Amino acid sequence: MTAVTFRHHASFNTSSVSKSDSFEGEKEKKYKMIAKDVTIKYGDFVAVKNITMKFPEKSVTALIGPSGCGKTTFLRCLNRMHDMTKGAKVEGKVMIDDIDLYDKSIDPIYHRRKVGMVFQKPNPFPTMSIYDNVTAGLKLNGIKDKKILDEIVEDSLKMAYLWDEVKCDLKKSAIELSGGQQQRLCIARALAIQPEVLLMDEPASALDPIATQKIEETITELKKEYTIIIVTHNMQQAVRVSDYTGFMYLGDLIEFDETKKLFTDPKNELTAKYVQGQFG
Ligand SMILES: Nc1ncnc2c1ncn2[C@@H]1O[C@H](COP(=O)(O)OP(=O)(O)OP(=O)(O)O)[C@@H](O)[C@H]1O
Numbered sequence: 001m002t003a004v005t006f007r008h009h010a011s012f013n014t015s016s017v018s019k020s021d022s023f024e025g026e027k028e029k030k031y032k033m034i035a036k037d038v039t040i041k042y043g044d045f046v047a048v049k050n051i052t053m054k055f056p057e058k059s060v061t062a063l064i065g066p067s068g069c070g071k072t073t074f075l076r077c078l079n080r081m082h083d084m085t086k087g088a089k090v091e092g093k094v095m096i097d098d099i100d101l102y103d104k105s106i107d108p109i110y111h112r113r114k115v116g117m118v119f120q121k122p123n124p125f126p127t128m129s130i131y132d133n134v135t136a137g138l139k140l141n142g143i144k145d146k147k148i149l150d151e152i153v154e155d156s157l158k159m160a161y162l163w164d165e166v167k168c169d170l171k172k173s174a175i176e177l178s179g180g181q182q183q184r185l186c187i188a189r190a191l192a193i194q195p196e197v198l199l200m201d202e203p204a205s206a207l208d209p210i211a212t213q214k215i216e217e218t219i220t221e222l223k224k225e226y227t228i229i230i231v232t233h234n235m236q237q238a239v240r241v242s243d244y245t246g247f248m249y250l251g252d253l254i255e256f257d258e259t260k261k262l263f264t265d266p267k268n269e270l271t272a273k274y275v276q277g278q279f280g
């Protein structure tokens with residue numbers, strides 16, 4: 001497999017949050033995104049408790065932990081999706097490059113364009129073709145030139161490793177694709193708006209082993225260009241695709257480290273029990 005990059009990416013920006021910040025045990029790292037002292041409440045219920053996490057650029061960070069521990073809640077704060085959740089309140093900062101996502105003076109759309117999201121269940125626009133799914137966000141952003149749209153469709157589908165399977169019939173309805181193809185279409189749709197960070201919430205949980213393998217290969221290729229944060233229940237998957245892993249439990253971040261270290265030599269007893277499958 002070869003890495004594919006956008007031809008039209010003249011303004012592609014992968015600058016980092018900070019060149020000097022580092023987490024425990026790490027030498028100097030470049031961070032694309034930093035969540036600082038993030039607490040998230042649904043009404044009075046505290047779902048995420050004062051989490052600080054730093055995401056090294058062009059790497060994959062996995063979030064693991066038992067059901068209900070706050071993984072999705074935390075992931076959604078990284079592109080301000082809680083703005084749309086009734087009763088949800090986010091405290092703290094989420095820095096992308098040097099700008100706080102929650103700075104009220106900044107249009108949230110500015111950040112949403114930097115941060116793409118892929119959900120657990122493939123959710124292509126069902127009445128649209130493959131082509132129109134990929135271009136929907138671009139058209140909203142005012143891009144209408146057919147030649148540019150064609151290029152972005154091809155590049156996005158190549159980056160999502162779907163191009164070879166659909167290039168002969170881009171006008172086909174998105175819902176005629178298999179589940180795994182639909183999920184890769186959703187990845188292509190997220191990539192088309194040229195984000196810098198890609199959030200993925202259990203992107204392969206509904207897929208068969210072959211489709212899962214393709215998604216994992218896609219993730220591994222994409223990290224050459226993108227900073228990726230993935231929620232997964234599949235610990236083998238976390239080991240296969242991620243460079244860093246955060247283990248969450250009851251709204252707390254219990255441990256964050258290089259994936260290899262966290263799975264083979266965790267510092268915390270709770271992490272050790274979880275990665276050994278002693279509770280779930
Ligand atoms: N919109 C909401 N309103 C109220 N409570 C919520 C809402 N969404 C999630 N919660 C609660 O917040 C806690 C964390 O939920 P979250 O979906 O973040 O967990 P998760 O780690 O992603 O779980 P899973 O692995 O099952 O997807 C849970 O107790 C859940 O019931």
Ligand SMILES: [Mg+2]
Pocket residue numbers: 071072073231
């Ligand atoms: Mg979840």
